[in-house]
Amino acid sequence: MEIQKESVAVIGAGIAGATVGRALALAGHPVHLFDKSRGPGGRLATRRVEWVDRQGHAATTRLDHGALGFTARSATFQAFADLAQKAAWLAEWKPSLAAGSLPLEGSAMLYVPVPDMPALCRHLLDGVSASWSFAVDGLHRGPLGWQVQAGGVSHATPFDAVVLALPPAQAVHLLSPHRLDWARHASVAPMQPCWTLMGIADEPEPSLGWDLARPATGPLAWVLRNDTRPGRAHVAGQAHWVVHARMGWSCRHLEQPAAWVQQQLQAALAAYLGRSVEWRHCVVHRWRYALPQSHGTAPAASYWWDSAQGLGVCGDFLGGCGIEGAWLSAQALSAALLQRASDAAGASTACADAAAADAADPHQR
Ligand SMILES: Cc1cc2nc3c(=O)[nH]c(=O)nc-3n(C[C@H](O)[C@H](O)[C@H](O)COP(=O)(O)OP(=O)(O)OC[C@H]3O[C@@H](n4cnc5c(N)ncnc54)[C@H](O)[C@@H]3O)c2cc1C
Numbered sequence: 291m292e293i294q295k296e297s298v299a300v301i302g303a304g305i306a307g308a309t310v311g312r313a314l315a316l317a318g319h320p321v322h323l324f325d326k327s328r329g330p331g332g333r334l335a336t337r338r339v340e341w342v343d344r345q346g347h348a349a350t351t352r353l354d355h356g357a358l359g360f361t362a363r364s365a366t367f368q369a370f371a372d373l374a375q376k377a378a379w380l381a382e383w384k385p386s387l388a389a390g391s392l393p394l395e396g397s398a399m400l401y402v403p404v405p406d407m408p409a410l411c412r413h414l415l416d417g418v419s420a421s422w423s424f425a426v427d428g429l430h431r432g433p434l435g436w437q438v439q440a441g442g443v444s445h446a447t448p449f450d451a452v453v454l455a456l457p458p459a460q461a462v463h464l465l466s467p468h469r470l471d472w473a474r475h476a477s478v479a480p481m482q483p484c485w486t487l488m489g490i491a492d493e494p495e496p497s498l499g500w501d502l503a504r505p506a507t508g509p510l511a512w513v514l515r516n517d518t519r520p521g522r523a524h525v526a527g528q529a530h531w532v533v534h535a536r537m538g539w540s541c542r543h544l545e546q547p548a549a550w551v552q553q554q555l556q557a558a559l560a561a562y563l564g565r566s567v568e569w570r571h572c573v574v575h576r577w578r579y580a581l582p583q584s585h586g587t588a589p590a591a592s593y594w595w596d597s598a599q600g601l602g603v604c605g606d607f608l609g610g611c612g613i614e615g616a617w618l619s620a621q622a623l624s625a626a627l628l629q630r631a632s633d634a635a636g637a638s639t640a641c642a643d644a645a646a647a648d649a650a651d652p653h654q655r
Pocket of ligand 1: 301302303304305306307324325326327330331332333334355356357358359360361424425426427455456457460484486534577579580581604605606607611612613614616
């Protein structure tokens, strides 16, 4: 007898949601992803900026303004990174560090999705159905299953299960009606913010001699030349900068106007470089929830799963810091979901066998 696989809605198409979506789709479950953005990636982010060059020509440049890249600490994530690299979804980046920079923690090599950061999630979700620009603001559980809503409009079909793969603060209002205990944990899960400056500047030097800096002091935590990263476009005479402020600085100035923040970070970059920067285009982005706080109290479980309701939660705030943590959390939740499906299939096969045996044995009727 063919068992109908449970349908699953995954809210959030960052690395956690994309990992769950792929695992379930590969196991034959009908899966649908929902994301408020125009495409997948989440904090694996690349922005396409449009600007006008010195000659008055329109130009576009892509800047990786979220995660810089990642390392693999666990054997399972290393195996995933190896496969992704073999498939040419990832490249190795061994950045030259600026003189006097703090060293990279752990490995001197980072994996970088190519040609842009969301590419990793795009590949994972190849062939999986999704709704973009769909900011989920309501989850309702009725007799037919879970209804997923945005702006008062419900998605056409209900789902047997729902997975939330969102930063904790964004999951709270969706969880509250169904698991108040989880909503309370999520509402206090500490996340650090980050102000990011990105832009294009004239570059008089043919080569700066370094790709990445971690200044030991001052407002800047990371300074990177995006155009020297693997798979990124390099244009002679241009420098493509992405600059992340320190957590403390970002916290103190979180509510400042973007124009003020831009001015401060531009000045900090010029001070760090020891020369002025001729900007052609520049913009800032405020990440309210960039990374879980490493000294925060992480919840004990690496994912949350309520089998009775068919409701799950995963993401970096549960699995540990960064992309690897988000991936590990998503893998663990996928395994729990697939286990439930296999238990249900086992129970249903056992019932079918028992019914057949009953039919064959008249004394059992
Ligand atoms: C500036 C910065 C630098 C970083 N540097 C590194 C690094 O060097 N190394 C590293 O490992 N990690 C780094 N990180 C952290 C890393 O990016 C995250 O840990 C990881 O990407 C989290 O993945 P996720 O899937 O859990 O969440 P996200 O990537 O945040 O995905 C959540 C998704 O949910 C969507 N969403 C939110 N609310 C809704 C809603 N209501 N309805 C529908 N969709 C919704 C969002 O649009 C998003 O796509 C950095 C992050 C930032 C911001």
